[in-house]
Amino acid sequence: MNPPAYNFAYLNEQTKRMIRRAILKAIAIPGYQVPFASREMPMPYGWGTGGVQVTAAVLTPDDTLKVIDQGADDTTNAVSIRKFFIKTAAVKTTERTEEASIIQTRHRIPEARLTENQILVFQVPIPEPLRFLEPRETETRKMHALEEYGVMHVKLYEDIAHYGQIATTYAYPAKVADRYVFDPSPIPKFDNPKLDNCPALQLFGAGREKRIYAIPPYTRVKSLDFEDHPFEIQTWDQPCALCGSRDSFLDEIVTDDRGGRLFVCSDTDFCARQRGEA
């Protein structure tokens, strides 16, 4: 049996053109959610169908692709998306952050500083930051149009009132270029400062919700906060148990059923590099 004849990167050229148009519009209006005709992809919603479509639209045969899931290159989601593009586009792949020209990510931004030659593609489950406070799409669009973002602070107020601090730790809302409030996808708030003034182009794709938005290189991204409760990132009491890093995002790993646990870097490439491997 012959292997199926896919177009380069699975999507047909017309579809890629449609997605590129949406991406260009998104870059022109930083943080604005551009609707696009999201396609059915050969993977379930929630597995990164939005990110995969964005990657497919910007991918060229010369690109080197890196795919991470929760910072790791070897988790199910990352492995299957990497295989998908090897099969449909035959591009080079890598686990090294600085070798990649396109990085598709779920839930993290790599620890290594990104460059102007890179594109970071985020998989987004719910693009609308106002959704949990205002269920009507007509109303949330109007709120964005009129810059009515008071309710975002209502959520932060609730956090402080109940927990004494801003307890939102991921998908932490931020304002792009002093205009649109956006949801940076479920990255930990530890990564929010990396969004700000980033040299790389950052693209966000939500497949099920059919939205694309973007942060152009070197754009101001400010996390929302109160004057007397400023934005803070997570900290840990201990360094990474493997590489000893004190300034990376750590995952807690349970090692046995007697309470043993380990804190290690979530960015596997960064951790290996710190240890002098790879």
Place this chain on the structure above:
Amino acid sequence: MTPLLAAEGVTKSYGGRIGCSDVSMSLHAGEVLAIVGESGSGKTTLLRCLSGHLPVTAGKVRYTLRDGRHVSLDDLSEAERRLLMRTDWGFVHQDARDGLRMGVSAGANVGERMMAVGDRHYGRIRASAVDWLTRVEIPEDRIDDSPWSYSGGMRQRLQIARNLVTSPRLVFMDEPTGGLDVSVQARLLDLIRGLVRKLDLAAIVVTHDLAVARLLSTRMMVMQQGRVIETGLTDQVLEDPQAPYTQLLVSSVLQV
């Protein structure tokens, strides 16, 4: 002196059906106007037209902004209208669930308007919330509770606090005491009367209850089938009703 709010020939029709027809009125700062009438007489439609929630079919509603400009509501942009609604105006719904954000705590409900106009200091927002809850007789230790855990009367008082926190100049109330039992109604009316006097608020109160009109308002309008059939000082209208329908309305109040 230009009135705070003025309506000229306000008409709202739903297709062939009339909501309210050719209503003209004016309201000055610090004045309380009651709109009374039976169900279906167009009171609520009129209130929604006056407050900019419903587009009028004909006529104009004008409002005097804080800078002294007397503008027609249609001439304001939607952004300006919405800003007006959350700063200079308040709207108290009959059902507190329509006016409150039920998913968040009482404190956040009161603080929302402050955050909506750009206050970004948690301590200050919290202090105002405490202050306003005390003024509407809600114990301070209930500040972090959800409105779901509040009784009907408390929810209504919370709704009032939420509206008054940005010191509006005009409050629209749609049956503020409807659905509450009589003793709670009395306390709420007392509270509203005190606040209106103390803050020098102008208010338009829609009610079918003549007692509410008598207690709160200085002037009243009686509506029937979408038209205003009688207007005047509240005492005058209630003591010496001229229109046959008003006479009927006044005489049908149960005397205990």
